[in-house]
Amino acid sequence: MAPANSNRALYALWGLFWLLMIVVAVEDERQNHFIAWWEPLVWEGSSCIVATFWLALQRRVSKRWDEHLDHPRRWFGKHLAWLPLIILGFVSAAYGMRHAVYALVGRTYQHAPWGSVFVYESVKLLLFTSLWVCIIFGFASFARWQQERERLLALQKHLAESQLAQLKAQLQPHFLFNSLNTISALMQVDVPRADRLLTRLADLLRSSLQAGARQMTSLREELQLLELYAQIMEERFAGRVTLSWNIADDALEAAVPTMLLQPVLENAFKHGVERSRVPVSIRIDAIQRDDLLHVTIHNSGATLAAAHGSGIGLRNCRERLDLIYGKRASLDLVQDGDGVAARLTLPRSPE
Amino acid sequence: MIRVLIVDDEPPARDKLRRWLARHSDIALVGEADDGLATAAAIARLKPDAVFLDIQMPGLSGLEVAAQLEPADAPLLVFVTAFDEHAIKAFDLNAIDYLLKPYDEDRLQKTLARLRERQGIEPGTAAVRSARSQTGPSDRLLVPQGEELQLIDTAAIHWLEADDNYVHVHTAQARFIVRRTLADLLAQLGAERFVRIHKSIAVNIAEIKTLSPLFKGDHEVTLRSGAVLRLSRRYKQELFALMGG
Numbered sequence: 001m002a003p004a005n006s007n008r009a010l011y012a013l014w015g016l017f018w019l020l021m022i023v024v025a026v027e028d029e030r031q032n033h034f035i036a037w038w039e040p041l042v043w044e045g046s047s048c049i050v051a052t053f054w055l056a057l058q059r060r061v062s063k064r065w066d067e068h069l070d071h072p073r074r075w076f077g078k079h080l081a082w083l084p085l086i087i088l089g090f091v092s093a094a095y096g097m098r099h100a101v102y103a104l105v106g107r108t109y110q111h112a113p114w115g116s117v118f119v120y121e122s123v124k125l126l127l128f129t130s131l132w133v134c135i136i137f138g139f140a141s142f143a144r145w146q147q148e149r150e151r152l153l154a155l156q157k158h159l160a161e162s163q164l165a166q167l168k169a170q171l172q173p174h175f176l177f178n179s180l181n182t183i184s185a186l187m188q189v190d191v192p193r194a195d196r197l198l199t200r201l202a203d204l205l206r207s208s209l210q211a212g213a214r215q216m217t218s219l220r221e222e223l224q225l226l227e228l229y230a231q232i233m234e235e236r237f238a239g240r241v242t243l244s245w246n247i248a249d250d251a252l253e254a255a256v257p258t259m260l261l262q263p264v265l266e267n268a269f270k271h272g273v274e275r276s277r278v279p280v281s282i283r284i285d286a287i288q289r290d291d292l293l294h295v296t297i298h299n300s301g302a303t304l305a306a307a308h309g310s311g312i313g314l315r316n317c318r319e320r321l322d323l324i325y326g327k328r329a330s331l332d333l334v335q336d337g338d339g340v341a342a343r344l345t346l347p348r349s350p351e
Numbered sequence: 352m353i354r355v356l357i358v359d360d361e362p363p364a365r366d367k368l369r370r371w372l373a374r375h376s377d378i379a380l381v382g383e384a385d386d387g388l389a390t391a392a393a394i395a396r397l398k399p400d401a402v403f404l405d406i407q408m409p410g411l412s413g414l415e416v417a418a419q420l421e422p423a424d425a426p427l428l429v430f431v432t433a434f435d436e437h438a439i440k441a442f443d444l445n446a447i448d449y450l451l452k453p454y455d456e457d458r459l460q461k462t463l464a465r466l467r468e469r470q471g472i473e474p475g476t477a478a479v480r481s482a483r484s485q486t487g488p489s490d491r492l493l494v495p496q497g498e499e500l501q502l503i504d505t506a507a508i509h510w511l512e513a514d515d516n517y518v519h520v521h522t523a524q525a526r527f528i529v530r531r532t533l534a535d536l537l538a539q540l541g542a543e544r545f546v547r548i549h550k551s552i553a554v555n556i557a558e559i560k561t562l563s564p565l566f567k568g569d570h571e572v573t574l575r576s577g578a579v580l581r582l583s584r585r586y587k588q589e590l591f592a593l594m595g596g
Contacts, residue, residue, distance in 0.1 A: 172434075188370055
């Protein structure tokens with residue numbers, strides 16, 4: 001796509017150049033009564049035809065020299081090496097044409113002796129060829145740069161996507177098997193309750209599998225998933241944890257990365273509930289303020305230890321935020337009163 | 352009769368095991384624990400024949416608890432885990448039994464059959480050794496404090512002194528008495544940290560201040576705390592090599 005475009009632009013520029021040459025030549029000779037109006041047309045026209053032939057040939061042949069674009073000296077050398085052939089070809093073809101046209105109308109094309117013609121045309125063609133080879137170099141380099149850039153962008157995008165796919169929060173196998181064991185235990189005493197828990201686990205699994213296909217979701221859906229997770233955990237740690245939800249209505253439709261909050265809540269369970277000998281309360285707050293979504297997950301009865309936020313779960317969350325929002329989103333763990341709070345701030349849109 | 356202790360931090364998991372074990376007349380449940388420290392205390396107090404030990408627990412993990420036991424008289428251990436690829440792969444499965452959650456009653460019965468075979472024949476030595484090889488030298492040591500057990504940093508121990516079936520653990524603040532052999536304690540804490548200077552004494556290498564010669568090739572070791580201990584000739588070479596001279 002890009003090389004074709006650049007070829008078209010080059011030919012357009014070429015056309016303009018020759019139009020200018022012809023107009024200037026005709027205009028120059030208009031006052032000269034010894035020269036007929038068509039003569040400058042023949043001179044410049046023949047030059048134009050031969051030169052265009054050269055350009056077409058050059059476009060065809062020089063592709064194979066594109067590999068030398070990184071070494072301009074070699075690239076120019078390859079092109080200018082053809083200069084003697086270009087001069088010979090140009091003089092014979094252009095002058096041949098002019099002689100032919102003049103002969104057709106019964107006149108003679110008069111010009112300086114062949115020796116002078118060769119010297120004059122050589123200097124002219126050296127300048128002309130150099131100018132156009134420079135322009136072609138510019139076009140080819142630009143096309144090359146565009147290709148490289150597109151390739152790099154594609155590569156970056158691909159890389160980011162595969163990173164995101166890897167970072168996509170997954171339910172931890174520990175959670176899965178412990179939950180299954182809880183259900184297996186409940187089944188012995190309370191089948192309806194075991195059944196409810198099994199259904200919740202299935203819903204959570206389904207959501208987590210679907211999350212693989214979708215990058216973003218609404219806070220409403222994310223919270224439904226989070227509630228499923230919380231209900232299962234409450235059952236597993238019966239009596240050791242109470243949860244409270246404090247969600248502002250206008251925050252519910254905010255866009256959030258899928259399965260971003262689950263690992264954060266899991267962290268609160270891991271470092272709050274599982275490590276604690278006394279009952280723990282977990283509070284989830286969400287508000288929308290100044291185009292930013294603030295979500296806080298607070299767990300009581302824990303101090304912010306060095307190991308607290310270093311888990312793979314939170315690190316994944318942060319890397320995902322970086323890839324999606326750049327530096328405009330944040331996830332921080334802070335000591336908050338009698339416990340630890342994970343504070344998440346998200347802008348409205350990814351870009 | 353096999354006296355059993357159940358250890359898991361999740362109540363439903365304990366319920367299930369308790370319910371199924373109750374169906375066996377030769378199994379007596381002697382207690383339950385829901386974290387590492389409570390487990391160690393229960394093992395010391397109740398002396399169960401077998402422990403169903405959950406690996407993932409707050410505080411000390413099941414493996415860390417196992418590493419703290421004296422291999423020669425440890426109870427038979429059955430590790431219980433939801434998902435612990437590394438731990439399971441490292442086990443010598445001929446010597447150590449484990450249950451993967453969730454497990455069914457048939458699987459539990461197989462485990463019970465193995466416990467019955469082993470009871471009274473071999474203690475949980477292999478399980479303790481295996482747990483230690485996975486946790487590495489312990490950074491913390493369980494010591495009794497009155498009726499309770501507490502964890503102290505291994506680095507805070509100045510020196511160890513064997514006394515019959517006990518070892519005195521000296522730290523800056525206190526002296527603890529643990530019912531272990533010196534050799535086993537050293538195996539648990541690692542040779543990088545402690546060196547024997549006498550048949551019944553080992554010191555924390557980082558705590559050694561000076562070595563001074565005495566009469567007839569004997570030496571005295573002075574610790575940073577000021578304690579002066581005798582270096583017996585038998586352990587001289589080892590210590591000198593360690594101190595680089």
